[in-house]
Amino acid sequence: MKKLLATGATAIALMTGGAAYAEFPTDDNITFVIPYSPGGGFDTIVRQFAPAMERAMGTTVVPENISGAGGARGGQTVYRADPDGYTIGIYNIPGLTVNEVIGIDQGFKLDEVTWLANLAVETYALAVAADSDINSVEDLCAMDQPAKLSDTGATSTASVTTRITFGILECDIVDVTGYAGSNDAMIAVISGEVNATIKPITSLEKYLGDGGSGDLKLILTLTADEAVPGVPSATDIGHPELAKFTLNRVIGGPPGMPAEVISALEAGLLAASQDPEVTAWAEGANIGLAFIGAADTEALMDDLSSFYQQYKDLAAVAE
Amino acid sequence: MGLDALFEAFVAVLNGGSLLYLMAGVLLGLTFGVIPGLGGTTALALLIPVTYTLAPLDAMYLAGGVMGATSFGGSISAILLNTPGTAPNAATCFDGYPLARQGKAGLAIGASATASAMGGLIGLFTLLLFIPVAREVVLSFGSSEFFLLTILGLAAIAVSVKGKLLRGLIAACIGLLLAFTGANQFTGETRFTGGLNYLWDGIPLVPALTGLFAISQMIELALKGGSVADDDTLKEAKNMKITGVGEGVLAVFKHWPVLLRGSLIGTVIGAIPGLGGTVASFLSYSSTAQTAKDRDTFGKGNIKGVIAPEAANNAKDGGSLIPTVAFGIPGSAETAVFLGILVLHGIEPGPQILLQNEREIYGLIVALTVSAIGASVLGLVFARVLILITRIDVNIVVPVVVTLSLTGVYVLEGRMADVAVATIIGIFGYLMIRFDYPRLTLVIAFVLGEIAERSYHQVRLISDGNVMEYMLGRPISVILIVATIVTFFLPAMRKVPWRRLTGRAS
Numbered sequence: 001m002k003k004l005l006a007t008g009a010t011a012i013a014l015m016t017g018g019a020a021y022a023e024f025p026t027d028d029n030i031t032f033v034i035p036y037s038p039g040g041g042f043d044t045i046v047r048q049f050a051p052a053m054e055r056a057m058g059t060t061v062v063p064e065n066i067s068g069a070g071g072a073r074g075g076q077t078v079y080r081a082d083p084d085g086y087t088i089g090i091y092n093i094p095g096l097t098v099n100e101v102i103g104i105d106q107g108f109k110l111d112e113v114t115w116l117a118n119l120a121v122e123t124y125a126l127a128v129a130a131d132s133d134i135n136s137v138e139d140l141c142a143m144d145q146p147a148k149l150s151d152t153g154a155t156s157t158a159s160v161t162t163r164i165t166f167g168i169l170e171c172d173i174v175d176v177t178g179y180a181g182s183n184d185a186m187i188a189v190i191s192g193e194v195n196a197t198i199k200p201i202t203s204l205e206k207y208l209g210d211g212g213s214g215d216l217k218l219i220l221t222l223t224a225d226e227a228v229p230g231v232p233s234a235t236d237i238g239h240p241e242l243a244k245f246t247l248n249r250v251i252g253g254p255p256g257m258p259a260e261v262i263s264a265l266e267a268g269l270l271a272a273s274q275d276p277e278v279t280a281w282a283e284g285a286n287i288g289l290a291f292i293g294a295a296d297t298e299a300l301m302d303d304l305s306s307f308y309q310q311y312k313d314l315a316a317v318a319e
Numbered sequence: 320m321g322l323d324a325l326f327e328a329f330v331a332v333l334n335g336g337s338l339l340y341l342m343a344g345v346l347l348g349l350t351f352g353v354i355p356g357l358g359g360t361t362a363l364a365l366l367i368p369v370t371y372t373l374a375p376l377d378a379m380y381l382a383g384g385v386m387g388a389t390s391f392g393g394s395i396s397a398i399l400l401n402t403p404g405t406a407p408n409a410a411t412c413f414d415g416y417p418l419a420r421q422g423k424a425g426l427a428i429g430a431s432a433t434a435s436a437m438g439g440l441i442g443l444f445t446l447l448l449f450i451p452v453a454r455e456v457v458l459s460f461g462s463s464e465f466f467l468l469t470i471l472g473l474a475a476i477a478v479s480v481k482g483k484l485l486r487g488l489i490a491a492c493i494g495l496l497l498a499f500t501g502a503n504q505f506t507g508e509t510r511f512t513g514g515l516n517y518l519w520d521g522i523p524l525v526p527a528l529t530g531l532f533a534i535s536q537m538i539e540l541a542l543k544g545g546s547v548a549d550d551d552t553l554k555e556a557k558n559m560k561i562t563g564v565g566e567g568v569l570a571v572f573k574h575w576p577v578l579l580r581g582s583l584i585g586t587v588i589g590a591i592p593g594l595g596g597t598v599a600s601f602l603s604y605s606s607t608a609q610t611a612k613d614r615d616t617f618g619k620g621n622i623k624g625v626i627a628p629e630a631a632n633n634a635k636d637g638g639s640l641i642p643t644v645a646f647g648i649p650g651s652a653e654t655a656v657f658l659g660i661l662v663l664h665g666i667e668p669g670p671q672i673l674l675q676n677e678r679e680i681y682g683l684i685v686a687l688t689v690s691a692i693g694a695s696v697l698g699l700v701f702a703r704v705l706i707l708i709t710r711i712d713v714n715i716v717v718p719v720v721v722t723l724s725l726t727g728v729y730v731l732e733g734r735m736a737d738v739a740v741a742t743i744i745g746i747f748g749y750l751m752i753r754f755d756y757p758r759l760t761l762v763i764a765f766v767l768g769e770i771a772e773r774s775y776h777q778v779r780l781i782s783d784g785n786v787m788e789y790m791l792g793r794p795i796s797v798i799l800i801v802a803t804i805v806t807f808f809l810p811a812m813r814k815v816p817w818r819r820l821t822g823r824a825s
Binding site: 037038040041043044047048063065066067068069070072073107145148153154155174176177178179180181183184187188190191193194206207212213215280281282283284285286 | 367505519648662
């Protein structure tokens, strides 16, 4: 009912020449919902973007942490807000996509969210210990025992990626979940507790030979083209579909946002992603900024949804 | 080289502006520490947006000031009100509160302040010693060692609740039950959530602990009436020297083995991600109480029962930086927030952190040192005033503490449901006090339960099902197994031969 009213109000506003939104975005503060606690990756990127958006849009942007239920609670808050552009949020994709595909009720539907932009994309790679005898995916899959990989939670994006990847490769593995963070999962490879791990390339870099500690080496990147010199890509091993696995930081708003508000926010986010302070920070913190506009983000979300739908059984947690 | 960097950091911190941030951190840390329900993690989490506009080093000083000061602040409320200001201070209540009721609050606060400062110093000194081998230390602690440490902690529960073993075990089982609420890390299924979204992430720690310690104690005090200190002791105290703070300071040096052991336990537990200060101070307390000659006086106001947990609690901060300097990973909730502050300033924590961000890391170490000492000095100066709290009518104390702690619970995540959890667990905690069930036992099981389950599952997968064989092949695991067995059987082993020997001698 509330949504119906909101849609109605939007329609009236549009008919009257958008007068109600004429002042956007200077009527009020923009609340930027972060569905996780302070200090994490999603929190950090929003807190970097917020002041740059303020500079670009001439309004105040207030980051607000609404954590809980694996990001669902923050997503619900945005979903229920008025679609006036003053409440937007950041989404963990494909984490939420996977949850939806395997049938977890998150309290809102991703295809109803108004997608505004994609801020960053990270690609994955498969890493083993630098001094290991394993030099390729074939080596890993030809071990006497099924290879062991490390991950945080069973529903984490990296763990889902791991299960689907090795499912596609028809290679038997054991995914040891429960590590406190992705760094801990990588250290388990260094200490020899497990054989390998699939993690975002930007997270792995600090443990690699070039400029890192030299503890790990890559044996595959889940990318279409060569991403790291000398390391085979998904295309090289004959499974280009593996390049679909990415980690995205996507911005969205409540269902039914008017077009001019969408474009104002899209422009603000684009300007922020080009802000010298933001780009300098991203370089230092090793964040792969990759701006994608509203329409393309919408398409990307649909694409991801059908991709994961295909591997629904592999995505669901076994056992 | 490390020492040069350390001296440089000391000089840098003496710069006017930097010292100001550090002192602001100390005051904030003390305040957040004293108020039950608010702790170091809350303070740091609230500070994150503020540090955004600061230079990275100033942000470190502010964070270090907070981290170093909260645990001593929390001991003040533990001693004076039997309400730990932060969860790790829970073990300090055992002997701190009886001392306060005997009119010796000054002695307890003096000892706590000194043990905190000295524990902090020893922890940081140990950290400096360990920096060259930090990598090896972290790599030698795997899932197997995590699991065995939780078992050691759980075994210590059983022996620390002397006289009420059954009640202790019941409390521990309830703690485990609470710990297993929420999404299962391995299957993704939710357990015991009753269909509530809120419980997906499990029962939140801070609201649960606030309820169990602060709210329950306030209910108890409100029903009892009067003031914290006994009326009889109040009358006596009028004729007595009221402080005894100096004696408390001396007591720490007199009992230096207790201080040293507490600090070492704190450093080791601090270095292990996930275990935290509550386990460190509890293990330090229980091992001191178990091995002391005068163990019968523990729980009745033994000053060693204040020194042991407080030394461990502060030493843990130094220890929790060991995984940070080795791999850029946090060793405690506080260091996790601290690393978040670095990322906010465009610094990616990683294994090279000590090489690339020497200034920030040593800045934090110096800030922690200065803060631990500064907070203790402040505490000693104000001890005289603070102990008057025990003489205030509880009709004033209770509403103030309840309001502040429930507000603190709400502020952390902005969820009303957290306040409800704190209240419900508070009432439950009061029933535990009323029927004499140990609350700390529940907390230890609550904190350890999830790690125990998770790491056991990991060991099972890693070892292809041969759990025992795998553990016995790892030296540190073997040491931990032996320590667990000794902990478990120590009371029995000690009793039997001693009795026989003394029996024969007489």
